[in-house]
Amino acid sequence: MTTHPNGLRALSLATSYRSNRQDVVKDFYLPTFSVATSYSRAVGYFTSTSLALFARGLDTFTERGGNIRLIASPHLTEDDIVDIERGYDIRAVLTRATERELDADVPDTVLDGLGRVGRLIAEGRLDIKLAFVEKANRVGIYHEKFGVFRDAVGDLVAFTGSSNETLGGLAANFESIAVFRSWVDGDTVRALEYVRDFEDLWANQTPTLQVEDFPDITRDRLIKLGQERDTPLSAHDDALIPTPAVVNEVTSLAIPDWLTVRGYQRQAVEAWLGQRGCGILKMATGTGKTKTAMIAAAQIANLQRQREEPLIVLIIAPQKHLVDQWITEVEGFGVRPIAVYESSQKWVPLVEEQLSQARLGQRPVVAMVATNMSFAGEKFQSILARISQPLMVIADEAHNLGSAAYRSSLPSNATYRLALSATPERWFDDDGTDALINYFGPIAFELGLGEAITMGALCRYNYQPRLVELNDVETQLYADLTTQIAKCVAAGESVNDADPNSQLGYLLRQRAGVLGHAEGKLAALRMDLNARGHSWFQLVYCAEGTRPAPQGDPRGPNQLRDVMHLVGNQLGLAAHSYISDTPRADRKNLLRRFSSGDDLRVLVAIRCLDEGVDIPDARTGYLLASSSNPRQFIQRRGRLLRRAEGKDRAEILDYLAIPPADAPMNFDIERNLLTRELERANEFAKLSENYEATLDALRPLKERYQLMHL
Structure with missing residues (x-):
């Protein structure tokens, strides 16, 4: 074979490149691009920033007729x-997935690079395919990294190694690659193997891998971007080394420019830092605990960066949809986190890889967001125990982690500990509350609901209690339950400290069920919905389960179904249920439709809107469920008080079921039980805009049971 004087053989290529010995970009990539005529690359990630890098330093290569084929893994959520x-x-x-990458907020330098990509595609110089693992009906991420350069006379240079075609992979990280030259004895077979592997990939003939053409819609967008951003590359862009303006997907956490840090958020972070990075933020629902925590994490990341140490951030949230919300928040601060839930086959390789990079100094921040269940699982606990770098634990709705099942799983090797909750005190569980304080530290900052409303962090609201009498059947069942409760109290048990698993605990739940499912609430709800049928952004909270029935009778109707029938079929209002069985993808769509203000008027929920769901547009709430648990009614009120454009006030309608005045009851027991119901109503009323009106509505009940002091 004739050797081309300007071909690959003319280069003095090493057998391997490593960041401590050579500059991988200058010493390998630039020389090979300068003489090659084709470049085939299989690489781990497709992102807007990594794709833009293909436009840099390729002018001479493409002017000679050079062609690029790229196989990458799409970023799949x-x-x-x-x-x-x-x-x-x-x-x-x-x-x-690809449209989501192009819709990301990127700087102009990246847009210019993407425009150049579009022109290369339009000229037929660049072709892209996307690959992912598909095995046993499970989807995984394609992580392979190798490439092949070919010159005009057919010589090959194949390489494989750790680097992705990203800013971190090409310029920032510590990388190494092995090189195989087709004209060198001992290298020929390996070089041809990589050629065959790539051709099999390109033809979608690799078992367990699915390789798809690049989506036409995204391809057309890139070509259009190339037409719109016909910006010539400047002289310094003739190198493959990216400029600092290109965003690195693995840079450290930082407060984004678009975020205005509120004064109380700054105070909260400073107070937490003043406790050496440990403590609890007790902030009212809707005041921005999530962003406050991310501001704190950004401050710690900056501190660790100054110390030239990585930071491992672990965020723990009770449910999957909250994990998804946290992922969006973390990405807004500059780092793409790993979702730790569902199949460990999906997240374990990513977690292990990024933690390894952090240990080697290749990754400044590793962020993980886990559900409580996955966090406490054996596999993740094993990984946590091996972390030796500075670890920051952020616990969302931290009161959940005070249970005996979870508190023993909290990592003892965490340097920084931040708990978030509007109600960190666990209801009737002093041991769990103490365990949380012992682990996270004391409350560092507190922002109550009244103060949050006064300062404008939450909107003002009106509170409308609706007193609903039980019917005859419900009254009899209620009286029977009250009699049984009285017997337990006479035996020395306490209503306020009842064990949920005891007979008294069961009776109290049954009694609450009678109140929560009272049939008269539907009639009252019908009247209130009729009066507001023209309004958007309405939430209905239903009682759990089915209506309790006398012993031996089948259980009564399901309130959720009854309400859906009332709202949708009888009143003709666009409504949808939002319950624990609602798939995650459907939940996002429902919240989007609800927030649009021109589709769904009413969401009907049970408990899954209690914690963390961001639904600021909600303006009217109907509370059919009778919960005396402070956490539940505080969370539900908080859902309705979040600020939103065009929203200056919320309305809460609270349906309180009571026995008729002439019902035979044990007065002392009934008074004790109703005290808890009225304490909730009073808590809602005292911060409302119409406090005097609520006092008038509740006065007859307070007078009957001698509770005017509440």
Whole structure:
């Protein structure tokens, strides 16, 4: 074979490159690009920033007729993966994933690079395909990293190693690659193996891998961007080394420019830092605890960066939809976190890889967001125990972690500890509350609901208590339960400290069920909904389960179904249920439709809107469920008081079921039980805009049971 004087053989290439010995970009990539005519690359990630790098330093290469084929792994969210596994159209999911990358907020330098990519595609110089693992109906991430350069006379240079075509992989990280030259004895077979592997990938003939063409919609957007941003590359852009303006997906956490830090958020972070990075933020629902925690994490990340140490951030949230919300928040601060839930096959490799990079100084921040269940699982606990770098634990709705099942799983090796909760005190569980304080530290900052409303962090509200009498059947069942409760109290048990698993605990739940499912609430709800049928952004909280019935009778109707029938069929209002069985993807769609203000008027929920769901547009809430648990009614009120554009006030309608005045009852027991109901109503009333009106509405009941002091 004739050696081309300007071909690959003319280069003095090493057998390997490592960041401590050479500059991988200058010493390997630039020389090979300067003489090659084709470049085939299989690489781990497709992102807007990594794709933009392909536009840099390629002018001479493409002017010689050089062509690039790229196979990359799309960034699939958990929802994308679930959709593929459920059989949704793969092309539609990939289009959604790639469009999401192009919709990301990136600087002009990246847009210029993407425009150059679009021109390369339009000229036929760049072709892209997307790959992911598909095995046993499960979807995984394609992590392979290798490439092949070819010159005009057919010589090959194949390479494989740790680097991705990203800013971190090419310029910032500590990387190494092995090189195989087709004209060197001992290298030829390996070089040809990589050529064959790539061709098999390109033809989608690799077992367990699915390789798809780049989505047409995204391809057309890139070509259009190339037409709109016909910006010539400046002289310093003739190198593959990216400029600092390109965003690195693994840079440290930082407060984004678009975020205005509120004064009380700054005070909260300073107070927490004043406790050496440990403590609890007791902040009213809706005041921005999530962003406050991320501001704190950004401050710690900056401190660790100054110390030239990485930071491992672990965020623990009770439910999957809250994990998804946290992921969006963390991405807004500059780092893409790993979702730790569902199949460990999805997240364990990513967690292990990023923790390894952190140990080697290649990654300044590793962020993980886990559900309580996955966090406490054996696999994740094993990983946590091996972390030796500075670890920051952020616990969302931290009161949940005070249970005996979870508190023993909290990592003892955490340097920084931050708990978030509007109600960190666990209801009737002093041991759990003490355990939380012992682990996270004392309350560092507190922002109550009244103060939050006064300062404008939450909106003002009106409170309308609705007193609903039990019917004859409900009254009899209620009286029977009250009699049994009285016997337990006479035997020395306490209503206020009842064990949930005791007979008294069961009786109290049954009594609460009678009140929560009282049939008269539906009639009252009908009147209130009729009066507000023109309004948008309405929430109905239903009681759990079915209506209790006398012993031996079948259990009564389900309130959720009754309300849906009332709202949707009888009143003709656009409504949808939002319950624990609602799939995550459907939940997001429902919240989007609800917030649009022109689709769903009413969401009907049970408990899954209690914690953490961000639904600021909600303006009217109907509380059918009778909960005396402070956490539940505080969370539900908080859902309605979040600020939103065009929202200056919320309205809460609270349906309180009571026995008729002439019902035969044990006065002392009934008075004790109703005290808890009225304490909730009084808590709602005292901060409302119409406090005097609520006092008038509740006065007859208070007078009957001699509770005017409440």
